[in-house]
Amino acid sequence: MFQRLPNASGERVSFTIDGRAAEALSGDSVAAALIANGVQTCRATPVSGAPRAPYCMMGVCFDCLVTIDDVGNQQGCLVRVRPGMRVETQNGKREIER
Amino acid sequence: MSDLKPRYDLAVIGAGPAGLAAATLAAQRGLSTVLLDEQRAPGGQIYRAVTQTPVKNPSVLGSDYWHGADLVGPFRDSGADYAPGSTVWSVSRSLDIGLSRDGAARVLPARHIILATGAIERPFPIPGWTLPGVMGAGAAQILLKTSGLVASGNVVLAGTGPLLWLLAWQYLRAGARIDVILDTTPRENWRQAMPHMGAFARSGYVAKGLKLLLEVRRKVKVIGNVTSLKAEGDGRVQSVLYRQGDGAEQRLPADTLLLHHGVIPNINLANATGCAQNWDEAQRCWVPTVDAWGATSVEGVSIAGDGAGIGGALAAEHRGRLAALDALHRLGVLDRATRDRDAAPHREALDKAQRGREFLDTLYSPAKDFRVPQDETIVCRCEEVTAKQVRDAVKLGVSGPNQTKSFLRCGMGPCQGRLCGPTVVEVIADARGVSPAEVGYYRLRPPVKPITLAELASLPKAEDEIAAVMHH
Numbered sequence: 370m371f372q373r374l375p376n377a378s379g380e381r382v383s384f385t386i387d388g389r390a391a392e393a394l395s396g397d398s399v400a401a402a403l404i405a406n407g408v409q410t411c412r413a414t415p416v417s418g419a420p421r422a423p424y425c426m427m428g429v430c431f432d433c434l435v436t437i438d439d440v441g442n443q444q445g446c447l448v449r450v451r452p453g454m455r456v457e458t459q460n461g462k463r464e465i466e467r
Numbered sequence: 468m469s470d471l472k473p474r475y476d477l478a479v480i481g482a483g484p485a486g487l488a489a490a491t492l493a494a495q496r497g498l499s500t501v502l503l504d505e506q507r508a509p510g511g512q513i514y515r516a517v518t519q520t521p522v523k524n525p526s527v528l529g530s531d532y533w534h535g536a537d538l539v540g541p542f543r544d545s546g547a548d549y550a551p552g553s554t555v556w557s558v559s560r561s562l563d564i565g566l567s568r569d570g571a572a573r574v575l576p577a578r579h580i581i582l583a584t585g586a587i588e589r590p591f592p593i594p595g596w597t598l599p600g601v602m603g604a605g606a607a608q609i610l611l612k613t614s615g616l617v618a619s620g621n622v623v624l625a626g627t628g629p630l631l632w633l634l635a636w637q638y639l640r641a642g643a644r645i646d647v648i649l650d651t652t653p654r655e656n657w658r659q660a661m662p663h664m665g666a667f668a669r670s671g672y673v674a675k676g677l678k679l680l681l682e683v684r685r686k687v688k689v690i691g692n693v694t695s696l697k698a699e700g701d702g703r704v705q706s707v708l709y710r711q712g713d714g715a716e717q718r719l720p721a722d723t724l725l726l727h728h729g730v731i732p733n734i735n736l737a738n739a740t741g742c743a744q745n746w747d748e749a750q751r752c753w754v755p756t757v758d759a760w761g762a763t764s765v766e767g768v769s770i771a772g773d774g775a776g777i778g779g780a781l782a783a784e785h786r787g788r789l790a791a792l793d794a795l796h797r798l799g800v801l802d803r804a805t806r807d808r809d810a811a812p813h814r815e816a817l818d819k820a821q822r823g824r825e826f827l828d829t830l831y832s833p834a835k836d837f838r839v840p841q842d843e844t845i846v847c848r849c850e851e852v853t854a855k856q857v858r859d860a861v862k863l864g865v866s867g868p869n870q871t872k873s874f875l876r877c878g879m880g881p882c883q884g885r886l887c888g889p890t891v892v893e894v895i896a897d898a899r900g901v902s903p904a905e906v907g908y909y910r911l912r913p914p915v916k917p918i919t920l921a922e923l924a925s926l927p928k929a930e931d932e933i934a935a936v937m938h939h
């Protein structure tokens with residue numbers, strides 16, 4: 370659980386998480402925006418189906434993979450949230466191609 | 468990517484302190500220079516979001532953080548091109564850079580390349596570290612800097628190293644609450660660090676560091692000599708179990724567990740380029756082998772900053788300038804004498820910035836039990852491989868990390884060993900009773916970041932050129 374500092378300033382951005390309306394700040398990455406909205410898991414692992422959430426926030430761990438505007442397996446911590454963006458968590462078995 | 472020139476004298480990869488300083492100096496001295504960075508704004512991780520953080524109260528992040536703005540300003544005026552949002556997936560020996568930007572890939576040639584890929588948090592494998600709600604302390608710091616987000620509910624910090632204490636201090640400044648800090652610094656580290664105290668005392672970090680430590684200790688309960696850690700929960704972390712010394716296991720409620728165990732060089736790109744590397748016993752990690760200018764074993768490729776061994780943010784900017792001066796020399800702009808003369812003040816500043824490093828390395832060296840985890844601990848997060856599986860593979864004759872790849876898929880996932888490599892090396896070395904130097908490290912191949920077929924298809928280059936970048 371994370372919360373925004375009361376005096377954090379910035380422009381509001383409207384986007385959707387799994388079809389639900391959500392709000393973020395303009396400097397947020399998609400992963401930060403999910404965390405700010407109380408989303409606890411981004412994806413399930415392809416191996417055991419275990420839930421995962423962002424771990425490193427800097428592009429290293431790949432635990433933040435989400436589908437953004439219909440493109441799967443995006444590193445949410447490396448993409449900035451944009452107005453109207455459609456973010457979907459990957460709790461099914463879609464896995465990164467390897 | 469029409470804003471990029473077809474080729475550059477110098478390409479710098481990574482916009483942290485080393486990359487910013489290198490690109491600035493090179494462009495000021497007339498090299499056509501591009502700075503490629505995966506992030507959307509300059510600063511690297513240490514000065515992350517320094518130009519646009521929503522945390523406007525300067526005392527929250529501290530004056531060391533705001534120093535990053537002193538690097539960004541001159542960079543913007545230097546005339547260097549800047550390509551944020553660029554993921555570099557290959558650097559070839561022929562100095563072609565494979566990169567993706569906005570969903571399209573391209574190959575960018577340069578005459579010299581400086582890798583300034585910085586550091587990553589050392590993997591801290593404990594049982595349950597893959598549970599949602601467990602993250603790196605560095606990750607929490609990025610959330611604070613970029614988004615003004617702080618952990619709420621029951622917050623536990625655990626581990627060792629300057630960044631852990633800095634994050635705690637910043638949290639307190641921001642008005643956030645921390646339940647407990649579980650300090651895993653081994654007792655004997657203090658004794659071993661003492662011989663280096665003199666140099667550290669003259670470093671200028673001492674007063675600042677002590678003040679910060681005291682401020683945190685006054686406000687947060689710190690449990691020292693923690694020898695075991697475990698995260699538990701159903702679908703996400705709910706509690707942290709720990710042991711103090713040989714004491715009984717204790718349980719704490721936790722909604723967020725922030726782990727930290729120091730930082731290590733981010734070596735994947737250098738490794739895949741074929742740069743020679745060596746085991747650093749003091750910092751317990753593999754580092755690319757470089758000379759005093761950051762030059763690697765690959766002609767035309769240098770490394771500046773923490774990517775060539777952890778020295779900290781201030782050292783990184785001086786190392787960036789030294790690498791840039793050497794690039795100017797190699798490209799025929801400066802003769803050797805001028806390079807050496809111009810480097811003198813930067814070398815002096817670098818020496819000063821590195822003073823006391825041995826003390827910090829020794830004091831915050833992580834305990835063996837956390838580097839060589841117990842059997843049930845997941846070592847490879849991507850493929851969910853446990854320490855036991857690695858040990859069993861050693862029993863079957865596996866002697867190094869490259870063989871664990873074929874045995875266990877360990878290191879074959881999308882993170883390409885970034886979060887398992889250091890642990891796999893330590894576990895194999897321990898099981899075989901040899902030094903990690905003997906065990907080696909993953910031999911990596913480009914692309915070092917996954918690229919999509921669509922990105923590949925967008926490459927405007929001829930097929931043999933693509934092949935050269937992908938399989939040199």
Ligand code: FES
Nearest residue numbers: 426430431433446
């Ligand atoms: S959170 Fe680790 S890659 Fe995004």
